[in-house]
Every structure is written in C-alpha cells, then in structure tokens.
Amino acid sequence: CCTEGVRVSVNVLSEQKETPVLFVVRQKEAVVSFQVPLILRGLYQRKYLYQDVSRTLCQPQTKKEVDTQFFYVDVSTLSRENASYQLRVTRVENFVLRTGEHFGFNATAAQPQYFKYEFPEGVDSVIVKVTSAAKFPCSVISVQDVLCPVYDLDNNVAFIGMYQTMTKKAAITVQVRKDYPSHSFYVVVVVKTEDEACGGALRFYPYSKDEPVDQGNRLKTLDVVVSPAVTSQAYVGGMLFVLGVFLSFYLLTVLIACWENWSIHLCFAPAVAFLWQPLANLCCSLAGAPPPPAPRITPDSFLGRPAFNSYSYGSFGESFAPRLLQPRGPRLDSLSSVEEDDYDTLADIESDKNVIRTKVGLHAGGQALDLSKYDNLEMGRSMNIATIAVFYALPVIQLVITYQTVVNVTGNQDICYYNFLCAHPLGNLSAFNNILSNLGYILLGLLFLLIILQREINYNRALMRNDLQAVECGIPKHFGLFYAMGTALMMEGLLSACYHVCPNYTNFQFDTSFMYMIAGLCMLKLYQKRHPDINASAYSAYACLAIVIFFSVVGVVFGKGNMAFWIVFSVIHILSTLLLSTQLYYMGRWKLDSGILRRILHVLYTDCIRQCSGPMYVDRMVLLVMGNIINWSLAAYGLIMHPNDFASYLLAIGICNLLLYFAFYIIMKLRSGERLKLISLLCIVCTSVVWGFALYFFFQGLSTWQKTPAESREHNRECVLLNFFDDHDVWHFLSSIAMFGSFLVLLTLDDDLDTVQRDKIYVF
Known part of the structure; x- marks a missing residue:
C-alpha cells in the first residue's frame, strides 16, 4: 500500500533541561511521543541527553492506495518561559527497500531509522545484510513485523522480532512463511547509548546520579541490502x-x-x-x-x-x-x-x-600370546564409552533444544555465535548447514565399526580353526579400543551437531569432549600394541579423560585472565607429565607411595653421584625427554599468554603428545627392522594431506565466542561450497575423513608383522 515514509524531526533551540518539551504524534493506529531533550538510560542507570530527535512514523496498512492518512502533532511544556523549537516533516527516500540494491543512511541514538521490505513473487526467504565502515558506535539491527508501534529505541528494540548487536557486520535471515505471513517486514536500526555491548570501553563521565550527560550525535553510517536466500533446491543439493x-x-x-x-x-x-x-x-x-x-x-x-x-x-x-x-x-x-x-x-x-621388565631388550612374545587375560578389559572399554555416550548426550540434546527455543521465542540472536552470512535455517534450526556437515563423523565412524567387526569375525574364525598364524604370529588382535574409537567418532559428530545448534562459550565443551577421548584412545591403542599386559584399565583411562574434561570446563569458565587458575593448571600439567614419564620408563613397575622420595634419592645417588651411568632404556629416555620438553613448553606458554580459547589449548596438548608418540612409534618400528606396508603408507600420506587442508579451513575463524557477539560477526564470511556450506563446514567434512584415515593407519600399522612370531616382535 504505502511506498514512502514520513519522518518528524525536532530540535529545541532553547535550554530546556529542567522542563523539556513534549511532542505527541497521533496517527490512525498509533501514538508516538517523545521529549526534547531526549534522555536515554544506559548501563548502571546512566542518563544520556540528546537535543536533536527524529522519528519515522508508523505506516499502518490501508485498503486503498488513494486513502489519505492524517496525523497530528501536539506540543506541550511545563516551562513558564517560551520554548523555541524547530519542527520538520519530510518524506523518507527509498523507504521501501528493493531486492539486491544497496542503500546508505545515517542513524544516531536519538534518530533511529527503519525501512520496509516487501517480498517479491517467488521469493520465500531473504537475508538482510547491514554493514558499516566504523566499528563504533555500537548499534542494534532488528527485523520486525509491519505493526504499530515500531520499537525503535535502545530501551525497547528487543521487545519484538529478531535483533542483533552490530559493529561492522550484521546479517539476519528472514523466512516469509515462518515469520512474516504478511509478506513484508521492517528493518530497524538503532544506535546504542553505550558501546560496552559490542566490546567497547565504558566511558567515564564525571556526573552525579541525577545529572544527564550530553552524548552529542554518536553518528553511525550504515549500508543495507536485502538479497534472496538459498532456495529449497540448495538444501536438497x-x-x-x-x-x-x-x-x-x-x-x-x-x-x-x-x-x-x-x-x-x-x-x-x-x-x-x-x-x-x-x-x-x-x-x-x-x-x-x-x-x-x-x-x-x-x-x-x-x-x-x-x-x-x-x-x-x-x-x-x-x-x-x-x-x-x-x-x-x-x-x-x-x-x-x-x-x-x-x-x-x-x-x-x-x-x-x-x-x-628390567631387561634391556624386550619382545612381545609372552605378553602377547596370553590373549584371554585382556578380553574383559577390552570389552570394558567398549561398553564404558557407549554408556558414557548415552548419559552425556541426552542432557546435551535437551540443553541445546532449550537454547534454540529461547532464540526462537525471544528473537535474541546474540545468544548463538553463528556465521550469519552463511547460516541456512530449516524448521526451528537456525543453522542447518552446520549441523548437516557433521553427518560425516557419524557415517565414517559406523563404517570403521563395520570394518573392525569384519576383522574380528575373520580373526575369531582363524582361532577356531587353530590357524597357526593367528595363534602364534603378529601383534595381538585386541578390538575393544578400536570399537571405542569408532563409537567416539560417531559421538563427536552427534555432539558437534548439538554444539552447532547454538554455539556459545557455555556449551563449547560439547564439541571437544570426545575429541579428548579420541586423542586419548589413540595413544592407548598405540601403547597397547606393544604392551598389552600393562595397559590402563577402562576405569582409570576414562577417569583420566573425565579429569581432562573437568579442567576444560573450568578453564573455559574461569580461565580467562585468572592467574591463579593458570598457575594451578600448569603445576598439575607438569606433575602429570613427570608421573606419566616415570610410568612409561619403568613399564608400570613403580609405586606411588610414602617411599617414593627415598627411592628417587637412592636412584639419583647410585646413578648420578656414585657413578655416572647412562640410562638403561635409551630409546624410551629420548622419547620422554622430548615429551617433557614439549609439555613444559606448552605449560609455560599457557602460564605466560593465557590463551582465551582454553578448550582448544587443552586439545592442542593432547594432539601434540599423540603426534610425538606416533612419530616415536614409527621410528622405533623402522629401527627394529620392521617395515610399513603399502596400504599403511598410502593411509599415512593421504591422511596427512587431508589434515593439512582441514586445518587450513579450521583456522579461518568465522566466529569466536571469546569476544562479544557483535565482534564475532566481524569474522563472518559468505559460503564457499555449493552456496550452502561455509569454511567450518568444509572443516567438518575434511576432519571426519582425516580422523577415519588416522584410525585406518592405526589399524594397518603393524600388518607387516602378521607373519612374524610374537617372540620375535620387539617391545618399545
């Protein structure tokens, strides 16, 4: 109906702080009132004063285009003196936004702007993009239904519709069938009175509680464009x-x-x-x-x-x-x-x-042949991770559904840290593409479980027919950890999808918990290959992983800028490294009891003071020295730099240790006269290449919950694949393939030993 807007601008020329001038604009379906000077409240009930005020009048629906709309402006004041003011009524150019056309405008805290958009025929979904060259002042972008009144002030813009805080970028996807059956909506831009919501500093003003502060203009120049969003064919594709x-x-x-x-x-x-x-x-x-x-x-x-x-x-x-x-x-x-x-x-x-185990040279013969002693241990690991997965996933799913419901009901899109420039909603989900891209973890995890099941069936058949090769040769075939790894990969996909329902700092541990488990299980599997009789029990292994997850949560919540936390964590990190090094060096044959200090002093006296002798296990000593150097360096980095993303920092510690132990395993395998088969080499090379590309996309940083939502949106970027998936989705694709390839590397790493008697296989 209406293709243009009407804007009322007022400037009071006389000093009227004590007795402001009240303006009331009466329309057919709405009343807009404001006083000049306008006083808006900020954080801690601060008062800010504005002399120039402008408001766009609401445009109620009319039955005919020729209908005449009247409005009345009433002016009043309690001042005993004459009040001098200027009242100006103008038409708003380009009040109705056109699809794909950019429009620039200015806005202040006392001069908000809003524009109307009408869906053209055949367009069911659009994305509203607003940009600004300047980071501050902080502003709010809101999408509201075409109703009167329009909520276009800092203190009421969050009452209706969807809204985002903004520094340089903002994007809101609007679906006509779901949100606006009238096929039109308002794009409202409000400049906030303070910048703290966007990560800015809270300015200091010497004022009394009742004395308002003149803020000046706080002018922000913006550009808005409304473009069609992806079609249903893109979802299917x-x-x-x-x-x-x-x-x-x-x-x-x-x-x-x-x-x-x-x-x-x-x-x-x-x-x-x-x-x-x-x-x-x-x-x-x-x-x-x-x-x-x-x-x-x-x-x-x-x-x-x-x-x-x-x-x-x-x-x-x-x-x-x-x-x-x-x-x-x-x-x-x-x-x-x-x-x-x-x-x-x-x-x-x-x-x-x-x-x-005090012998210098060890082979896997005896410990490898007695397989029945560790079947219950292996089954325990597999069953435990399934139990953990069920009890961990159910409350996670319930929580993220609650998050998504809150976002849909309140319209507050600052709750979740999406890449809004490539977030495609479907139903009640705000970013369906980020959830869909996690399907690879689940499918490849299931495929790995099927491969392990097939291997186990063949191996059990060989044992049943008393095949000498299966009984006497090769690394012992324990499959429990492999089942646990495949289950963990599937759960990583499920929990990552849950995290991306509404990504924020309070639920980031959902995305990383099973990554810690995968890294830990891979290290356990590498160690188990040559030491099946001294492997950690399922309970102790998962207890250690639970401690890691506990520190991950505590670090995310309390670690930012907290020196006490970093000191405690660094000390625990170093002590844990030393204890684990001792466990590995002596192959589990030491005890942590009241006599530990006496035994340490005795070893130092006999091996370092009384006679200077080299380490008995040189290879293990080299590995442990390098491991301690790396872990101490990581602990020092955390203590000095205090990285904001503690969960990723903790995951980096686990990955560095896994890579170090894997490199040691390969080197010792080659030093022992063993070889890598072609399928293992292909898996290692292909997996390394895929990991390289995956990490490239991971470090693109499309959003970050270490900053405010408005600052996070500065990193948002357009889709890069099929106009549907962004860089983080590509990371999901490639990392799932790389993890699957890494599992295959562990599975086939010692296939060259299948024809070697177990008492000829070295332990290292």
Whole structure:
C-alpha cells in the first residue's frame, strides 16, 4: 500500500533541561511521543541527553492506495518561559527497500531509522545484510513485523522480532512463511547509548546520579541490502552432496573387499590358478603377492579342495598377498616381558614382572600370546564409552533444544555465535548447514565399526580353526579400543551437531569432549600394541579423560585472565607429565607411595653421584625427554599468554603428545627392522594431506565466542561450497575423513608383522 515514509524531526533551540518539551504524534493506529531533550538510560542507570530527535512514523496498512492518512502533532511544556523549537516533516527516500540494491543512511541514538521490505513473487526467504565502515558506535539491527508501534529505541528494540548487536557486520535471515505471513517486514536500526555491548570501553563521565550527560550525535553510517536466500533446491543439493561423499567410502570399502576376496581366491585356489595361470599371475602382481606355485594335480584339486594348506587367509585391510608362516624356532633367546611358559597363573606373572621388565631388550612374545587375560578389559572399554555416550548426550540434546527455543521465542540472536552470512535455517534450526556437515563423523565412524567387526569375525574364525598364524604370529588382535574409537567418532559428530545448534562459550565443551577421548584412545591403542599386559584399565583411562574434561570446563569458565587458575593448571600439567614419564620408563613397575622420595634419592645417588651411568632404556629416555620438553613448553606458554580459547589449548596438548608418540612409534618400528606396508603408507600420506587442508579451513575463524557477539560477526564470511556450506563446514567434512584415515593407519600399522612370531616382535 504505502511506498514512502514520513519522518518528524525536532530540535529545541532553547535550554530546556529542567522542563523539556513534549511532542505527541497521533496517527490512525498509533501514538508516538517523545521529549526534547531526549534522555536515554544506559548501563548502571546512566542518563544520556540528546537535543536533536527524529522519528519515522508508523505506516499502518490501508485498503486503498488513494486513502489519505492524517496525523497530528501536539506540543506541550511545563516551562513558564517560551520554548523555541524547530519542527520538520519530510518524506523518507527509498523507504521501501528493493531486492539486491544497496542503500546508505545515517542513524544516531536519538534518530533511529527503519525501512520496509516487501517480498517479491517467488521469493520465500531473504537475508538482510547491514554493514558499516566504523566499528563504533555500537548499534542494534532488528527485523520486525509491519505493526504499530515500531520499537525503535535502545530501551525497547528487543521487545519484538529478531535483533542483533552490530559493529561492522550484521546479517539476519528472514523466512516469509515462518515469520512474516504478511509478506513484508521492517528493518530497524538503532544506535546504542553505550558501546560496552559490542566490546567497547565504558566511558567515564564525571556526573552525579541525577545529572544527564550530553552524548552529542554518536553518528553511525550504515549500508543495507536485502538479497534472496538459498532456495529449497540448495538444501536438497547440500544433503545429496553430503550423502554422496560419505556413502562413496562405503562403496569403496565394498569394492576393496570384493577385490581382496577375488585376489585371494585366485592366489590361494591352486585348481583355479592352474586353469587361469596368466590371470592369476597378473592378479597377484597387482596385489603385491608372489605368483602362486604350480600345484600338483590331485583329485582334491578338481573337487575344489586345496591340495595343501600352507597359506593363511587374510582379513579386510590386511595385505592381499598370501602369507607363509615362518618356521617356529626355539624361544630360548626370547626376551619377552612376560614368558607364560614359566608361569602357571596370572598372579605368578604379575609377581615377577618387576624382574622381567628390567631387561634391556624386550619382545612381545609372552605378553602377547596370553590373549584371554585382556578380553574383559577390552570389552570394558567398549561398553564404558557407549554408556558414557548415552548419559552425556541426552542432557546435551535437551540443553541445546532449550537454547534454540529461547532464540526462537525471544528473537535474541546474540545468544548463538553463528556465521550469519552463511547460516541456512530449516524448521526451528537456525543453522542447518552446520549441523548437516557433521553427518560425516557419524557415517565414517559406523563404517570403521563395520570394518573392525569384519576383522574380528575373520580373526575369531582363524582361532577356531587353530590357524597357526593367528595363534602364534603378529601383534595381538585386541578390538575393544578400536570399537571405542569408532563409537567416539560417531559421538563427536552427534555432539558437534548439538554444539552447532547454538554455539556459545557455555556449551563449547560439547564439541571437544570426545575429541579428548579420541586423542586419548589413540595413544592407548598405540601403547597397547606393544604392551598389552600393562595397559590402563577402562576405569582409570576414562577417569583420566573425565579429569581432562573437568579442567576444560573450568578453564573455559574461569580461565580467562585468572592467574591463579593458570598457575594451578600448569603445576598439575607438569606433575602429570613427570608421573606419566616415570610410568612409561619403568613399564608400570613403580609405586606411588610414602617411599617414593627415598627411592628417587637412592636412584639419583647410585646413578648420578656414585657413578655416572647412562640410562638403561635409551630409546624410551629420548622419547620422554622430548615429551617433557614439549609439555613444559606448552605449560609455560599457557602460564605466560593465557590463551582465551582454553578448550582448544587443552586439545592442542593432547594432539601434540599423540603426534610425538606416533612419530616415536614409527621410528622405533623402522629401527627394529620392521617395515610399513603399502596400504599403511598410502593411509599415512593421504591422511596427512587431508589434515593439512582441514586445518587450513579450521583456522579461518568465522566466529569466536571469546569476544562479544557483535565482534564475532566481524569474522563472518559468505559460503564457499555449493552456496550452502561455509569454511567450518568444509572443516567438518575434511576432519571426519582425516580422523577415519588416522584410525585406518592405526589399524594397518603393524600388518607387516602378521607373519612374524610374537617372540620375535620387539617391545618399545
């Protein structure tokens, strides 16, 4: 109906602080009143005075365009003296915003501005973008329904509609069907009386409580543009893209499994190899296996039964090549940490580990062969993380639903730290794309669990048929930690999605809790490969992870600028590093009791003072010295710099330790004469490349809850993928793939030892 606005501007020329002039504008459906000088209240009930006041009149709906609208201005004052003022009524140019066209204007705290936007045909959703070259003064952007009155002052702009505080950028996505069935809305811009809400300093004014302060103009120049948001086709395309990318991993897994089974059949079935010798040679060559020997033609061969049983059938993810069992020699020279030939019970083994583990060279023979002793431990880890996941996720889901409900009901978009320039709402969710991009963690975690299940089935079948290779060779096949890792990856996807329902500083631990668990489980798995009999119990492992999460929450809430917290955390960090170093160096054969100081002094006297001798375990000492240097450096960095993002700082500590131990494991593996198989090398290289790209997108920093919501929006950027996903969504895609690849690295890292007797495998 109405295509132009009317603006009333007033300037009182005489001094009227004690007896202001009251202006009342009466319309058909609304009354607007204000006094000049205008007094607005700020933080701590501060009073601010403005002499120039302008207000845009509400535009009620009319049935006909030719309808005439009247309004009346009443002026009154309690002053006994004459009041001199100027009253000006003007038309507002470009009162109705046009789609895709920029419009610049000025606003002050006493001269708010608002404009009308009408949805064109075929447009169901738009995004309102407001920008300013200057950071201050702080302002508020509000989207309100076309109703009278319009709430366009600092003290009432939050009463209705959706609103955001703003320094340089603001963006609000508006859906016509959901929010504004009248197919139109107001874009309201209000300059705040103070800048503290946007991260600015609270200015000091020498004033008494009842004396208002003249603020001057506090002018802010802004630019607004309303653009169409993404269509429903973009939502469908985004969902299909996510499903296509991650379901392709399932397809690739099936193809690899089929290729492996086919190559094994050609390599291991002598009758088929005899009939298709050229094809069998080519297949085995591509698979990295030696060509099958020419079999003897026997009746069994033509009946489809192998004439000999010298080969062992592999499982998914292992080498495609047939593995000949090495001849079992005498184990007189074995230096295993536990020789089960000499002990009858687990208690006997435990009582003499102190003696056995003092040997300089250790092999995995004894401790690796006795698998049954650790099955309950492995099952405990897998079941515990599932229990933790259920009890942790349920209240998280309930909390984020409450957050989202509060945002939808109040319209306060400062509660959640989205990338508003690329936040696509769906239903009650404000940023559906940030939630959808976490689907990769869940799908790839499930795929990893299926791979582990297939490996475990094959391994158990080999044990049931008493396969010598499964019984006597290779690193012990414990699958509990792998199940825990896959479950943790799925839970990381679920909790990250919950965090992105409404990201803010109070729920950031949801996004990182299972990242700590993944890092801890990976380190436990690396250590378990060579020390299955001295691994931490499920209860102690998860108790340590619970302590880490506890410090994460405390650090986020109380760590910012709190020197006492950083001193306590740094001391605990260093002491924990020393205790863990001692545990690793002595392979668990030390006790933390009242005699610990006496034993430490005795060791220092005998090894450092009485005679200067080098460390007995040089390799372990080098690892632990490097680990202590890195951890002490990280502790010093935290103590000096006080990083605002404590959760990421804590996660960086875990990742640095994991990378250090992984590098040590690879170096020691190569030093021991072992090798990395092709599939492991490919996983390491590809995973490293993907991690590099993932970290690039992670450090783009589209938002930050360490600052105010208005300052966080300064980092917002447009979508970068399919006009639907932003940089952080790409981080979700790549990091889920990289984590899955990292798990495959741990899974296949020691496949080269599957044909090596366990009493020949080194412990380090």
